[in-house]
Amino acid sequence: MSLPEFKLLLRPRTVEEAVGLLAKHANNIRVLAGGTDLIPSMRQKLFEPQYVLDIRHISELKGVHPRPGTGVEIGALTTHTTLERSDLLRQRYPVLTEAAGTVASPLLRNMGTIGGNICLDTRCLWYNQSLTWRKACGFCIKKDGDLCHVAPGGTKCWAAFSGDTPPALLCLNAEIEIASPSGMRRVPLREFYTGIGDSYRKLQADELLTRVFLPDTSAYYHGIYRKLRIRGSIDYPLAGVAVVLKRSNGHVADARLAITAVNPAPILIVGATQMLAGKVIDESLADAVGDLAAKTAKPLTTSALTPEYRREMIRVFTKRAVLAVANNESLVRH
Amino acid sequence: MTEFSIIGKPIAMVDAAGKTTGAGKYTDDLCLPGMLVGKILHSAYPHARIKRIDTSRAEKLDGVVAVVTGKDAPTPYGILPVGHDEHALALDKVRYVGDNLACVAAVSEDIAEKALELIDVEYELLPAYFDPEGSMKAETDLIHDNKPHNIEKDYHHVFGDPDKALAEADYVAEGRFIANEVTHAAMEPHSALASFELDPHTGKLGRLTVWSSTQVPYYLQHKLSLVLEMPMAQIRVIKPLVGGGFGGKSEVIPLEIIAAIAARAARAPVKITYNREEVFWAHRGRPRTIIDLQTGVKKDGVINAVKARVVQDGGAYCSYGVVTILYSGALLGALYDISDIAYDGYRVLTNKPACGAMRGHGTVNVRFAFESQLDEIAAKLNLDPAEIRRRNLLKPPCITINGLRVQSYGLPECIDQVVERSKWKERKGKLPRGRGLGIGCSHYVSGAANSIIRSDMPHSTVNIKIDRDGGVIVYTGAAEIGQGSDTMTAQIAAETLGCSLARLKVVAADTDLTPIDIGSYSSRVTFMAGNATLRAAEEVKKQIASAAARKMKCPPDELVFRDDEVYRRDLGGEGARATHSEASASGRVEGQILRGSLQQKRKDEGPKDWMTFEEAVVAAIDFHGALTGTGSYAPPPEARGGKHKGAGVGPSPAYSYAAQVAEVSVDEETGEVTVHKVWAAHDCGRALNPVSVDGQIIGSVWMGLGQALEEEMVWKDGMLMNPGLLEYRSPSAIESPEVEPIIVESIDPEGPFGAKECSEGSLAATIPAIANAIHDAVGIRLRECPFTPERVLTALRAQNKAKPINLTEGVDPTAPTRFREHGGALWFRGKGPERHPLDPARQKATAEIGGDD
Numbered sequence A: 001m002s003l004p005e006f007k008l009l010l011r012p013r014t015v016e017e018a019v020g021l022l023a024k025h026a027n028n029i030r031v032l033a034g035g036t037d038l039i040p041s042m043r044q045k046l047f048e049p050q051y052v053l054d055i056r057h058i059s060e061l062k063g064v065h066p067r068p069g070t071g072v073e074i075g076a077l078t079t080h081t082t083l084e085r086s087d088l089l090r091q092r093y094p095v096l097t098e099a100a101g102t103v104a105s106p107l108l109r110n111m112g113t114i115g116g117n118i119c120l121d122t123r124c125l126w127y128n129q130s131l132t133w134r135k136a137c138g139f140c141i142k143k144d145g146d147l148c149h150v151a152p153g154g155t156k157c158w159a160a161f162s163g164d165t166p167p168a169l170l171c172l173n174a175e176i177e178i179a180s181p182s183g184m185r186r187v188p189l190r191e192f193y194t195g196i197g198d199s200y201r202k203l204q205a206d207e208l209l210t211r212v213f214l215p216d217t218s219a220y221y222h223g224i225y226r227k228l229r230i231r232g233s234i235d236y237p238l239a240g241v242a243v244v245l246k247r248s249n250g251h252v253a254d255a256r257l258a259i260t261a262v263n264p265a266p267i268l269i270v271g272a273t274q275m276l277a278g279k280v281i282d283e284s285l286a287d288a289v290g291d292l293a294a295k296t297a298k299p300l301t302t303s304a305l306t307p308e309y310r311r312e313m314i315r316v317f318t319k320r321a322v323l324a325v326a327n328n329e330s331l332v333r334h
Numbered sequence B: 001m002t003e004f005s006i007i008g009k010p011i012a013m014v015d016a017a018g019k020t021t022g023a024g025k026y027t028d029d030l031c032l033p034g035m036l037v038g039k040i041l042h043s044a045y046p047h048a049r050i051k052r053i054d055t056s057r058a059e060k061l062d063g064v065v066a067v068v069t070g071k072d073a074p075t076p077y078g079i080l081p082v083g084h085d086e087h088a089l090a091l092d093k094v095r096y097v098g099d100n101l102a103c104v105a106a107v108s109e110d111i112a113e114k115a116l117e118l119i120d121v122e123y124e125l126l127p128a129y130f131d132p133e134g135s136m137k138a139e140t141d142l143i144h145d146n147k148p149h150n151i152e153k154d155y156h157h158v159f160g161d162p163d164k165a166l167a168e169a170d171y172v173a174e175g176r177f178i179a180n181e182v183t184h185a186a187m188e189p190h191s192a193l194a195s196f197e198l199d200p201h202t203g204k205l206g207r208l209t210v211w212s213s214t215q216v217p218y219y220l221q222h223k224l225s226l227v228l229e230m231p232m233a234q235i236r237v238i239k240p241l242v243g244g245g246f247g248g249k250s251e252v253i254p255l256e257i258i259a260a261i262a263a264r265a266a267r268a269p270v271k272i273t274y275n276r277e278e279v280f281w282a283h284r285g286r287p288r289t290i291i292d293l294q295t296g297v298k299k300d301g302v303i304n305a306v307k308a309r310v311v312q313d314g315g316a317y318c319s320y321g322v323v324t325i326l327y328s329g330a331l332l333g334a335l336y337d338i339s340d341i342a343y344d345g346y347r348v349l350t351n352k353p354a355c356g357a358m359r360g361h362g363t364v365n366v367r368f369a370f371e372s373q374l375d376e377i378a379a380k381l382n383l384d385p386a387e388i389r390r391r392n393l394l395k396p397p398c399i400t401i402n403g404l405r406v407q408s409y410g411l412p413e414c415i416d417q418v419v420e421r422s423k424w425k426e427r428k429g430k431l432p433r434g435r436g437l438g439i440g441c442s443h444y445v446s447g448a449a450n451s452i453i454r455s456d457m458p459h460s461t462v463n464i465k466i467d468r469d470g471g472v473i474v475y476t477g478a479a480e481i482g483q484g485s486d487t488m489t490a491q492i493a494a495e496t497l498g499c500s501l502a503r504l505k506v507v508a509a510d511t512d513l514t515p516i517d518i519g520s521y522s523s524r525v526t527f528m529a530g531n532a533t534l535r536a537a538e539e540v541k542k543q544i545a546s547a548a549a550r551k552m553k554c555p556p557d558e559l560v561f562r563d564d565e566v567y568r569r570d571l572g573g574e575g576a577r578a579t580h581s582e583a584s585a586s587g588r589v590e591g592q593i594l595r596g597s598l599q600q601k602r603k604d605e606g607p608k609d610w611m612t613f614e615e616a617v618v619a620a621i622d623f624h625g626a627l628t629g630t631g632s633y634a635p636p637p638e639a640r641g642g643k644h645k646g647a648g649v650g651p652s653p654a655y656s657y658a659a660q661v662a663e664v665s666v667d668e669e670t671g672e673v674t675v676h677k678v679w680a681a682h683d684c685g686r687a688l689n690p691v692s693v694d695g696q697i698i699g700s701v702w703m704g705l706g707q708a709l710e711e712e713m714v715w716k717d718g719m720l721m722n723p724g725l726l727e728y729r730s731p732s733a734i735e736s737p738e739v740e741p742i743i744v745e746s747i748d749p750e751g752p753f754g755a756k757e758c759s760e761g762s763l764a765a766t767i768p769a770i771a772n773a774i775h776d777a778v779g780i781r782l783r784e785c786p787f788t789p790e791r792v793l794t795a796l797r798a799q800n801k802a803k804p805i806n807l808t809e810g811v812d813p814t815a816p817t818r819f820r821e822h823g824g825a826l827w828f829r830g831k832g833p834e835r836h837p838l839d840p841a842r843q844k845a846t847a848e849i850g851g852d853d
C-alpha cells in the first residue's frame, strides 16, 4: 500500500510558523509528529491531505521540564521512551510512566509522541482497514459512508479512543496548551474530547497541540495503569484503567480514576473520587468502584473481544488497580 | 573418537550470515533493469459472476504498461491433479472477497494502484456461503458447478468394526470440538519476479525466469508451463532466500502466475509483492474444523474404537483440501494402537479464501480433539493421563489398521522424558487451584510416501560435483525456507565424504541447475532429499575410493574417509593420523591445502597409507575424468499404504513422535491463561543438527501456543476482520513460555543416519497439552480454540453458575441481537451507503440478494 500522493511536506521550525502553515492550508493538511498513527492511516487512505506538516523539527516542543511552583511541562513532541525514562516523572507522576511504557512496542515508543497519543485518532475494526477492504465492506460514518457497522441504524460514530497515556493524564488533572493563529490557550485535557467517534477532539484545523502541564497538586500520588490486551506486546488497549491515589493516616485523601478504549473518549470517572475520598480501601469498596467504572464503559464491537467481556474487564481491572494502588504495588520502582 | 564428525553437532546455518547482516537477498530485494511493479485488483464481493471487465481507462493512464485479466490465462490449475479449479485471474466468477480479477503493470506502485481504481467491473451478485454446515445444504448457486452441495470431497472410512467395538466399550466419551481458522503469518510476504528473455533475432518472447518466495520450485515450474502453455524447459524457477513458509508457499500462489502473464503482456520484467492483507487472502492456512469425536475404552483405559466426523471450512478453492481432509482421518492412526476406526470427513467449499497446507497439515485440529478427549477419559477412569497414553502404545514394527507402516517409535521415551522432567508424578493434580499441568502427544509424517503427482519419479534427486581442489558442490532441488535444508544437505554430504563443511557449497532450488525435488512440505526434506544426498555422496565417494585404493594398494572398502583425510582402516585411529595431519591441524581447511610442488612431491612418493581428501580427489579425477555423482530417493513400496480410496494420504516412510507437558496458570477473574513452561520431547530419529532440532521444537511449541491462545481469523459475512499482523495476534516474546526441548533419538532404519521429521510433529501436541493443563488448573474443559480470555471466562462462569457472559450480545440497544450475525457487508443485502464515489453499491446490484446465514 503506497502513501497517497500529496503536494508538499512542510517542515516548520517554530510554533508560529507551524500555525501559520496550518491556517494557510486548513482542511487540507495533517500534522505529522511521530507518524506512527498517521502514516499507517494514510496508507489505508483514511487521510489524503494535500499537505503534510512535519513538526518534528520544532525543538522547543521536546522534553520534560520542571516548572518550579506550578508543576511539570511536557512538550508535545516528547516521545514515550523519554517519558518512560524520566526520573522526574517516575518520582512525581508514576501513573504516566506506567502508561507510557505500555504503548505499542519499544520501537514505536521511540517514535510516538505524547502529543500524537493525545490526538490519536479513534479506532474501529470497520474503520482501520485498507481502502480495498472498506470498499468491499461498505464505507462507514467515520469515513466516506453514512452507516455504522457497529450500531446498525445508528447515526453516531462509536469508534473507540484507544490511547494509553490520556487516562493517566486525566487522573493527573493535566492541562494542554493549544496554539492557534490567534495565540495560545490552555484547556483541561478533560474538556478536549467530545465523546463522538468521528469528531473526537476539540481542535480546529489551524490549531496545534504544543504542551502538556502536570500540576504540582497532582504530584506524588501513587498511580497504576492496567491495560487489557491479548498479545503481551504491541497491542492497543482493549480496555484500560488508570488510578491515582493519595493517602493520609491510612485513609484516602484524594483519588482519581479514568478509563480508556471502551468509549469514543477517555473518561475521568468523577464519581469514583467521591466514593473513595475519606475511606479505607477494602475489597468491597474496590468492587463498588469497579461497578461504577463498568457502568461508565460503553464498549461496542469496535475492537477484538466482545463488548461484554471488555466491560467486565473494566470492572475487574478497576477493582484490582484500586487495591493495588492502595497497597502501593505500582510496577514502577520509586 | 565419536561415530560422526559433522552430523550430530550443533552447527550454525550455512546461510546465517546473509540473514543476520541483512546482506541476504529475498525476492522483493531483487531488481532488474526496466522492471515494472504489478498490482492486483481484488474482488469486492464474496460471490459474483463477472459480466464485464473494462480495463480501457486504466490502460490509458500514464505509466501503465499493461493490464491483464482472466482471458490472458484461461487455463485452470491447482496444486492437486484433482483440484484444477483456480484461475490466476478470475474468468467468469469471483468466489471470495479478495479473489483476483486483474493486474496492472506500471512504472511505479502508486500509478499501478491508481490504475486499479480505473478498472470497471460489472458483477452479477450471487448468494454467498460462509458457514460450512450451511454451505453443505446448498442446492443452487454452487461455488463450483461440479461440486454438488459445495462439498469439495467427502470420505467415509471404516477400519475394523467400530460400531461393535463401541458397543463393547466400558466407557464412551463423546464431544464436539472446534478449532478456528489460523494462518501461517510468515514474516516474508509472498513475492514473485517474472522476466522473459527476448529472442535477439525475432524480438519474440523467449525463455521465462521466475524468482519466487516458494517452497515448491518444481511445482511452480510445472504449473507455469501448464497455464502459460510453454514447455517446462523454457521456464526457469529460482528460489532466493525465503522468509518463512509453514505451508503458505507450498503451492502455486496466484501472484506467481499473474507476474508471468503480466510480464508477457508488458514485455518487461514484472515484480509483485503482496501486502499483508493480500497474504491473508492468498492464505492456504488451517481451516476452521468441526470435529465430532467418539472414543470408546475398556476399564483399563485401552482404546477400543474411535469414530470421528470432521467438517473443514475449506474456502473457495480446492488447494490441498482433499489431502487435508484425508490426513485428518489417516493420522488418527500411527500414534496409538487403535483397532477400530470410523472416519467421515467433509471438505466443504465456502466463499472465503482457500485453506491449504499449514504446519502439521491435517492433523493438528483432530489431535487437539483426540488428546483432549483422552484426558477426559483418563479423569473419568481415574487414570493418570500419562499412564493412559502408555497403555495404548503401538508395538512396532507394525502396520496400523489403516495401513500405515511404523518402524522407529520413540513415543514411549518421549512420554517418559516429559513426565520425569516436569516432575509430573509429584505435581500433577497437586498444584494450587489456578495452576495446572497437562500432557499431549502427537506425531507426523517424514514426507508423504505417495507424491501428489502420480508418477514413479523419485521424490528427490541430488547431484554432486567435486572440483580438482576438493571443493564439493551439491545440487539439490530442495527448497531452503529457513528450516535449514541447505545446512542439512551440506552436513550429510560432508559426513559421507569425510571432508570438512567448509568445502561444501550447496546450489539449491534453481530448476535450470538442480535436479528435481518436489519441494519443502510435509517435513520430507531431511528424510528424502537427505537420503538422496547421502546416496549421491556415496556414489562419488566410491569413485574416490577406487582411485585412492589403487594408490594405497588396498581394497576400496578398507578406506576410511574422515576429517579431510582418506586412510587405511588398519592404520586409522587418532594416533596414526596425528603424525601427518598438519593440514587439518587447525581444524579448518579452506579448500586448497596441497598445491603445486608439494602435491607433485606427494604424488611422486609412490604408495602411501593415507591421503588428504584433496589428493584423493585429484587421483579420482585423474582416473575417472570427472567426479560427479547422483543419488535419488523414492519411498519403498512397503511404506506406501493400503488399497482403500484415499489410502495414498497418510503413509510415510517414517513417523516422528512427540510428547509435551505444559504448565499454565489461569486468572479466574479475567480468564487470561499464562503458559509458564512447556517440556517438549520429540523423536526425530537422529538429530543431525541438534540446535536446529531444538529450534524447530521451540518454534512448533510457539506456533501451537498461538493457535491455542491467541490466533484466529475472524469473519463477518465474508469479510476478514483482522487482515493484518496487529489484529491477527501471533504471540510475542512476552507471552512465550520457557520451552525445554528434549531430543529423543530412535534411529530410524531408513532415515539418513537414522533421521526423521522434526519440524511439524510437535505443534499438534501443544494445543491439547495447554487445554489439559487449563483443565487441571481450574476444572474447565475447553473445546474451542483459541482459548481466548473471554472463552475461558465464559466457561468459568458456566462452571460456577455465576453471572454468565453472553458473548453473542452487544451492549448497545441498537446493536444487533446476535454479535456474529451482522457484518460489514450490509450493502450486500441492499442496504449500502451511497456517498463515496468509489462505493460499489453505486454500481447498483441487479438483484435482491441473500446469503446463507
Ligand SMILES: Cc1cc2nc3c(=O)[nH]c(=O)nc-3n(C[C@H](O)[C@H](O)[C@H](O)COP(=O)(O)OP(=O)(O)OC[C@H]3O[C@@H](n4cnc5c(N)ncnc54)[C@H](O)[C@@H]3O)c2cc1C
Residues within 6 Å of the ligand: A030, A031, A032, A033, A034, A035, A036, A037, A038, A039, A040, A076, A102, A103, A104, A105, A108, A111, A112, A113, A114, A115, A116, A117, A118, A119, A120, A121, A162, A163, A164, A165, A207, A208, A209, A210, A234, A235, A236, A237, B726
Ligand atoms: C502497531 C502499532 C501499535 C500501537 N499500539 C498503541 C498502543 O498500544 N497504545 C497507544 O496509545 N497507541 C498505540 N499506537 C499508536 C501510536 O503509536 C501512539 O499513539 C503514538 O503516541 C502516536 O504518536 P505519534 O507522534 O506517532 O502520532 P502521529 O501519527 O504523528 O499523529 C497522530 C495523530 O495526531 C495528530 N497530531 C500529532 N501531534 C499533534 C500535535 N502536536 N498537534 C495536533 N495534532 C497532532 C496527527 O495529525 C494525527 O492525526 C500504535 C501504533 C501502531 C502502528
